[in-house]
Amino acid sequence: MKQINCNNFNLIDDPNKADTLIINTCGFIEAAKEESINTILNAVKQKKEGKIKKVIVAGCLSERYADDLKEEIPEVDAFFGTEKYEDILNEIGGKLKRELLGERTLSGPPHTAYLKISEGCDHPCSFCAIPLMRGLHKSKPIEVLVKEAEFLAKNNTKELILIAQDTTDYGKDIYGERCLHKLLSELSKIDGIKWIRVMYAYPSHFPQEVIKEIAENPKICNYIDIPLQHISDSVLKSMRRGVTSNKIKELITDFRTKIPNVVIRTTFIVGYPNETENEFYLLCKYIEEAKFDRIGVFTFSVEENTSSYILGNPISEKVKEERKNKLMEIQKDISHESNQKIVGKNMDVLIERQEGEFYVGRTYRDAPEVDGEILIPTNTKKIIFGNFYKVKIYDCNEYDLFGKIVF
Numbered sequence: 001m002k003q004i005n006c007n008n009f010n011l012i013d014d015p016n017k018a019d020t021l022i023i024n025t026c027g028f029i030e031a032a033k034e035e036s037i038n039t040i041l042n043a044v045k046q047k048k049e050g051k052i053k054k055v056i057v058a059g060c061l062s063e064r065y066a067d068d069l070k071e072e073i074p075e076v077d078a079f080f081g082t083e084k085y086e087d088i089l090n091e092i093g094g095k096l097k098r099e100l101l102g103e104r105t106l107s108g109p110p111h112t113a114y115l116k117i118s119e120g121c122d123h124p125c126s127f128c129a130i131p132l133m134r135g136l137h138k139s140k141p142i143e144v145l146v147k148e149a150e151f152l153a154k155n156n157t158k159e160l161i162l163i164a165q166d167t168t169d170y171g172k173d174i175y176g177e178r179c180l181h182k183l184l185s186e187l188s189k190i191d192g193i194k195w196i197r198v199m200y201a202y203p204s205h206f207p208q209e210v211i212k213e214i215a216e217n218p219k220i221c222n223y224i225d226i227p228l229q230h231i232s233d234s235v236l237k238s239m240r241r242g243v244t245s246n247k248i249k250e251l252i253t254d255f256r257t258k259i260p261n262v263v264i265r266t267t268f269i270v271g272y273p274n275e276t277e278n279e280f281y282l283l284c285k286y287i288e289e290a291k292f293d294r295i296g297v298f299t300f301s302v303e304e305n306t307s308s309y310i311l312g313n314p315i316s317e318k319v320k321e322e323r324k325n326k327l328m329e330i331q332k333d334i335s336h337e338s339n340q341k342i343v344g345k346n347m348d349v350l351i352e353r354q355e356g357e358f359y360v361g362r363t364y365r366d367a368p369e370v371d372g373e374i375l376i377p378t379n380t381k382k383i384i385f386g387n388f389y390k391v392k393i394y395d396c397n398e399y400d401l402f403g404k405i406v407f
C-alpha cells in the first residue's frame, strides 16, 4: 500500500469510489474460494456498468487457478499470483520504489499490525493446498523484520501480531534452526511495542524455547493460537499432522503449567473423510475436557491435488454442519467459563474504537477479529483510541466482557 500511495495513486477502501479494484484472493478452502469468486464477479459487474475502469486479481486463488480464471472471467484485466507486488504496480502504471521496501501503510488503525514472518509451508497436511499455492517455507531475516517493526512502532503500532503458515518453523531455512524465540526477543526490544502475539503455531515438535520466551518475556502475550485440527489418532494420521493425540494433550498441559494465565485458541476440522461417529465423539469429549479458551471450527472441503483428494468427500455437508454446530455449542459454555474467570479483575485493555454507547477494546487474551472484546460504557472517561487503559471487568457473556476504566 505504501508503494501505491508513493506512486501518486489515491488508495481508498470504498470500492464504489475507485477507478481500479485490486482483489486479493484466498484459495484455502471451498468457502474462501466462493467468497473470492463472488467478489471478482461483483467487480466485473461494476466494470460492465461503467462504474470502474479496471479489475486486477491477485493472491492464492489466482496463483492456483490462473488459467481457469482467465478462461472463465475474461473481463478481468490481469491475474497475478502471490507476492507479485511489482507486477501489480506496473499494471496500474506505477513503479516499484526499492528504497521504500520494508515500509508500510496500514489499512486499519495503526496501533495493531500484522507482521508476516515467513511465507510458504513444509508440512504435508493432507487436506491443505497452501503449500501448492505458497511453496516451501521461506523466512524473512530477523533484521528485515526488526526494521519493519521499528518502522511500524515509529508510526504508533503498539501490538504486533506474528503470522505465517507455521510460525514455529521460523528461521529453519535461513539459519539452519528454528528460532522464533530469538525473533520474539529481538522484536520485544523495540520501544513502543507493548504486545507481541503469536498466531498459527504448529503442534508437532513445538519449540520449548518459544514456551520459555512467552512465559518470561513480559511483552509477549501469554496467548497461543495453535490449530490442532483433530484429536482422534486415526484422523490425525490420515491428515498427516505428524502428531498424536497424546502428544497434543502433553503439549497443552505444558502450556498451562509453564505459561501463567495462558489463553489457548485452536481450530478443528470436522467432516474429514475418515471421521466416523466415534472419531467425532472423541473430538467432542476432548473439547469438553480440554476447555480451550476459544475454538474455531471448519468443515472439510475436498481440494484438488492434495493427498486427501483420493479419499473423496463421503460425509454430507449437512452432517458436517451439524458436527460444526455441535462443537460450537459445547464451546459456548466453556468460553463463558473462561471469561468469567476474568470478572472482578483489573486488566490492561487496548481501546480501539467506539460503537454506539461503548468503547471497544481487547486484553492480551483476545486477538483482533477472531476473539472477544471488552465493552466499556462511554460515560466513564474520554479516551484516546489506540492507547492502553486499566479496566475493571464487571460482567461477561460467552463472547465479550464488560468493564469500567479505573486509574
Ligand code: SF4
Pocket: 121, 122, 123, 124, 125, 128, 129, 130, 131, 165, 166, 202
Ligand atoms: S501447516 Fe498444514 S494446514 Fe497449515 S499451511 Fe502447512 S500444510 Fe497447510
